[in-house]
Amino acid sequence: MSGPGIAARLEAQAIRLSDPSCPFCRGLGIVFDPQGSGKARGGFLLCQCLEKKVRAKDPPYEYFDEERGLMAACPARPARLAIERIETLTRAAHIPPRFQGNYLEAALAQADKDGDETTLMALDNAIETVKSAAGGTPYGLFIYGPPGAGKTHLACIVINEIIRLYRKTSLFAKVHRDVIARVKSTFNQNSDAYGQARTIEEELAKVPVLVLDDLGIKETTPFENQLLYDIIDSRYDYDRLTIITSNDSIDAFKEVAQGRVTSRLRQMCREVHLEAEDHRLKHAL
Numbered sequence: 001m002s003g004p005g006i007a008a009r010l011e012a013q014a015i016r017l018s019d020p021s022c023p024f025c026r027g028l029g030i031v032f033d034p035q036g037s038g039k040a041r042g043g044f045l046l047c048q049c050l051e052k053k054v055r056a057k058d059p060p061y062e063y064f065d066e067e068r069g070l071m072a073a074c075p076a077r078p079a080r081l082a083i084e085r086i087e088t089l090t091r092a093a094h095i096p097p098r099f100q101g102n103y104l105e106a107a108l109a110q111a112d113k114d115g116d117e118t119t120l121m122a123l124d125n126a127i128e129t130v131k132s133a134a135g136g137t138p139y140g141l142f143i144y145g146p147p148g149a150g151k152t153h154l155a156c157i158v159i160n161e162i163i164r165l166y167r168k169t170s171l172f173a174k175v176h177r178d179v180i181a182r183v184k185s186t187f188n189q190n191s192d193a194y195g196q197a198r199t200i201e202e203e204l205a206k207v208p209v210l211v212l213d214d215l216g217i218k219e220t221t222p223f224e225n226q227l228l229y230d231i232i233d234s235r236y237d238y239d240r241l242t243i244i245t246s247n248d249s250i251d252a253f254k255e256v257a258q259g260r261v262t263s264r265l266r267q268m269c270r271e272v273h274l275e276a277e278d279h280r281l282k283h284a285l
């Protein structure tokens with residue numbers, strides 16, 4: 001289930017900045033190099049199909065066209081700007097550093113090699129989520145399973161792919177730290193964020209792609225449940241793509257907010273199960 005077929009399926013609607021017949025970038029104009037760009041987690045480079053056409057190496061990537069007698073954009077300019085945009089979006093998304101530079105192709109190849117059917121099925125759904133970020137009705141993901149199953153890793157792979165292929169603004173938020181604690185801090189008069197609860201809720205409701213990491217049913221108060229429900233409900237109304245990780249299945253939320261959370265999540269997300277990590281078998285996530 002890996003190889004060129006996956007790239008074609010995944011990249012069908014990706015932004016293309018070069019010749020689609022290039023065997024290295026398939027027209028994306030950029031390639032991810034795990035050792036690349038002098039960055040610890042790897043980085044994007046111009047594909048060799050553009051590298052040979054470069055006319056200006058520095059911003060604003062323009063050169064003097066002798067024939068036409070005017071300044072012109074270097075053919076590699078859009079791809080260079082794309083790399084800058086990917087780096088900016090990745091920083092703004094707050095993806096944990098250890099999950100940056102992780103992409104579907106490597107995870108698929110590994111799961112395939114391991115014969116890990118559960119993970120392959122989860123990755124298959126992840127491809128549909130990535131594709132849906134191109135437009136239309138979002139295909140959300142609800143990833144559940146025990147601690148150590150690779151849920152956060154999978155969620156981050158999906159954001160990395162969406163940023164790589166479509167350059168969409170995304171946000172990774174841990175439910176307790178980045179949602180509940182952040183909103184509650186706005187009630188404190190000594191906080192810089194005093195009175196900003198609505199602004200924070202709006203941001204979480206409207207950001208095009210959101211990961212809510214570690215959504216739990218235990219130890220949450222009615223206020224916290226309502227806050228989380230309101231964010232999820234608004235995202236449904238705005239047709240925003242939402243990826244949730246949890247130790248519990250969607251059904252486990254039946255008792256929360258009179259069952260409204262469960263029914264909303266069922267409408268927005270495909271439920272994906274990951275099993276406990278077995279180091280002898282599983283390396284993909």
Ligand SMILES: [Zn+2]
Nearest residue numbers: 022025047049
């Ligand atoms: Zn190329």
